[in-house]
Amino acid sequence: MSEQPGQDVVLFGGTGDLVMRKLLPALYQLHNHAMLASDVSIIGIARESIDTAEYRRIALEQCRRFLKTDFDEAQWPAFEARIQYRPLDARDPATFGALAECLGDVGRRSQVYYLSTAPALFTSICRNLHETGLITPESRVVLEKPLGHDLASSRQINDEVGRYFGEAQIYRIDHYLGKESVQNLLALRFGNALFEPLWRREWISDVQITVAEQIGVEQRAEFYDKTGALRDMVQNHLLQLLCIVAMEPPASIDADAVRDEKLKILRALRPIATDEVPLRTVRGQYRAGASSGQPVAGYLEEPGVAAASRTETFVALQANIDTWRWAGVPFYLRTGKRMQERLAEIVINFRAVPHSIFGKRAAALQNNRLVITMQPDESVKLHLQAKRPGDQMVLNPVSLDLDFAEGSQSRRLDAYERLLMDVMRGNLTLFVRRDEQEAAWKWVEPIMSSWNESSDPPKTYTAGTWGPAASTALPGREGFHWHEEL
Ligand code: BG6
Secondary structure, three states: OOOOEEEEEEEOOOOOHHHHHHHHHHHHHHHHHOOOOOEEEEEEEEOOOOOHHHHHHHHHHHHHHHHHHHOHHHHHHHHHEEEEEEEOOOHHHHHHHHHHHHOOOHHHOOOEEEOOOOOOHHHHHHHHHHHHHOOOOOOEEEEEEOOOHHHHHHHHHHHHHHOOHHHEEEEEOHHHHHHHEEEEEEHHHHOOOHHHOOOOOOOEEEEEEEEEEOOOOOHHHHHHHHHHHHHHHHHHHHHHHHHHHHHHOOOOOOOOHHHHHHHHHHHHEEOOOHHHHHHEEEEEEOOEEEEEEEEOOOOHHHOOOHHHHHOOOOEEEEEOOOOOOOOOEEEEEEEEEOOOOOOEEEEEEOOOOOOOOOHHHHHHHOEEEEEEEEEEEEEEEEHHHHEEOOOOOOOOEEEEEEOOOOOOOOHHHHHHHHHHHHHHHHOOOOOHHHHHHHHHHHHHHHHHHHHOOOOOEEEEEOEOOOHHHHHHHHHOOOOOOOOOHO
16 A cells, blocks of 8 residues: 555544544654655544544643653644644534545545444444545554454444455554564564574474453453453454464564464464363452552442442463474463563473483573563563573573663654554554454454353452463473462
């Protein structure tokens, strides 16, 4: 898709949490660092009948709040001048006239329609954009998750959006793919001859992907209680990360080359049969405990959560990929709310040396590990053994910093900054294709139905811990340990 002069970024759900917390701050940062073309305009869309001046005032307040010390007052007036607001009812075609008027001749510019609304509105928005003549071959649509709550509903959304936009115009966002260290993993894997020969069952014993959050459900109980951690995090973010680790080298970094390889991994995931679910998965729900030294309520006491809710706030599972490269290598995935730390990381555990020449000192020998950290800070570290200086041959674990962020003059972009840039440039590589998304749903569905049918409730865990005890036992059965337990 070619670059066009002039672009309008239209934010549906314009007064919502994501726009205020992530999208406007990201656009502002791009502006601030001269990465936003001067002819890009931003149009906030929501139902509230406020005017542009009021919207700009709210945007200013929220950008200040979320960017903290990164906020530069001096840059605001020029950024603010890009912003317009139009009140609009997504379900009422008559109200789209105001947007059409604001956009002017759509053929002369390109449009990015960012749907940061409940998915129930996606169809009406797309249909009304179409009927108002606001979709051209150069228009793009960005879809925020959740894209459905199972395979059937995600197909329905994709069919409906697909009526008005071609697949090459659809950007399904997974913000984990926009994280710098995830892209660094791609660079390390495919930009070096060193890793690829080792990136296989002969040298890797297990892979662990953890996304632990300290926060609880916050103000999202109504959504979360119907969703749970499997749908909210595993079906998308964790499986996408697994794909980046496990995929074969694509022939190029082009969108379809990368997405074809990710799809092959999703299709090679061994289905977890209903009777295996209790063995290969752990679902948990937090009880009252402490977070950062403060007492916090249990999930069932959170406002908006059903009294006897069985929604999981924690999932751990073992995935297996049935390919030559990964046969016999377990991929342990884990995510939860109200965990001990905020930590998102991928750990690639390499096998032990086949024989230690160091005799008793071998007890100190640790396996090599590549750790890609996404939260709380981004880093990539390779853990090795080296000799401790001195007269004895004693081995010490050392770690090599592989992301070189400290020495670099370049600024690290927030995931949404990076992904918005990609949408504006028309680069789909870091966005999820429909077939990938559906393959991911297909794999998680038997887990969801087995849990639904089971008479066992989720296992409880105290807020501020690493999840239910059964989670430790999951890798433990095959002689592995979660990274923090080492
Ligand atoms: C979102 C989930 O996709 O990711 C949230 O809906 C979760 O429940 C969030 O809190 C985590 O993202 P990050 O980047 O803060 O780890």
